[in-house]
Amino acid sequence: GESVGLHLPTLSVQEGDNSIINCAYSNSASDYFIWYKQESGKGPQFIIDIRSNMDKRQGQRVTVLLNKTVKHLSLQIAATQPGDSAVYFCAEKGEGGNQGGKLIFGQGTELSVKP
Amino acid sequence: DTGVSQDPRHKITKRGQNVTFRCDPISEHNRLYWYRQTLGQGPEFLTYFQNEAQLEKSRLLSDRFSAERPKGSFSTLEIQRTEQGDSAMYLCASSPKDRRVVGYTFGSGTRLTVV
Numbered sequence: 135g136e137s138v139g140l141h142l143p144t145l146s147v148q149e150g151d152n153s154i155i156n157c158a159y160s161n162s163a164s165d166y167f168i169w170y171k172q173e174s175g176k177g178p179q180f181i182i183d184i185r186s187n188m189d190k191r192q193g194q195r196v197t198v199l200l201n202k203t204v205k206h207l208s209l210q211i212a213a214t215q216p217g218d219s220a221v222y223f224c225a226e227k228g229e230g231g232n233q234g235g236k237l238i239f240g241q242g243t244e245l246s247v248k249p
Numbered sequence: 250d251t252g253v254s255q256d257p258r259h260k261i262t263k264r265g266q267n268v269t270f271r272c273d274p275i276s277e278h279n280r281l282y283w284y285r286q287t288l289g290q291g292p293e294f295l296t297y298f299q300n301e302a303q304l305e306k307s308r309l310l311s312d313r314f315s316a317e318r319p320k321g322s323f324s325t326l327e328i329q330r331t332e333q334g335d336s337a338m339y340l341c342a343s344s345p346k347d348r349r350v351v352g353y354t355f356g357s358g359t360r361l362t363v364v
Contacts, residue, residue: 166351177253177340177355178292185351223291227351235280235344236305237353239291 146246153214155243157207157224164226167200168237169209173220181209181222211245219247253356255341261362262331269327270359274343281324282353283316284340285309292340298324299346331363 147153159167165186170178182193184200184207191198197210207224221244225237254273262268274281279300284292295314296306300321310316313331318324328335338360342353 168352170352175357177342177357179355180352183351225291236282236294236297237292238294242289242291 143241144244144246146248147214149214149216149247149249151214153209153211153218153245153247155209155211155222155224155245157209157240159205159207159224159226159240161226161238162202162205164238166227167198167207168225168227169196169198169207170223170225170239171218171220172223172242178223183227214245214247216247216249219245221245253341253343253354255339255356255359257359258357259360259362261364264333264363265330267327267329268331268361269325270339270341270361272324272326272341272356274323274341275345275354276322277345278343278354279321279346280344281318282342282344283324283326284342284355286338286340286358287336295326328361331361333363336361336363 166183168183169181171181172178182196182198184191184198189200195212199208211218221242223239223242225239227237256271260268282297283295285295286292294307295310296316298318301318313329316326338358340355340358342355344353
């Protein structure tokens, strides 16, 4: 079946460095790919999304890259800060048919920022 | 409106007991989703509502689980005859019908512990 997964379960970076979190997906029919941040004891928080017909989208300190050829998604965080420490999930979303806009999440990558 | 609210935040119950969780979505959102998340994993889809209609249920949602959204506003998730395997974080999320809004807004979840 379709799945969304992450390459690395943990990532440790120095404060101020850039972080790159990767994700592989298998369902090429998804309409959107989304990154969520989840801090301990809280629900996932939307960070940024990218539509399937785009290959790059930038937000504030974050950039998402989509490579449909190899079904790969990445989240780049510039100048990583201690407040960025959290678990990051990629998710895919489909609106067509009976998908109803539900999200399919990957396992998550824990980002740890060292001061 | 301060976001998606879930109640209670924590619930400890004995195996075999019934539990009910409540979710209050963002008021103008017509879609409401329930997810379950176990430690170290991404959220797994359980069910979703569009207004008061329950449009899809995951096969994860056994006969012991039932969800309602009687007036298209708040929703309840009930688990009957709880089992230890039901221990998890139960997340609720909502989204508007406008498909230009891609990401959901999640609540902080209800953490269920079955002893």
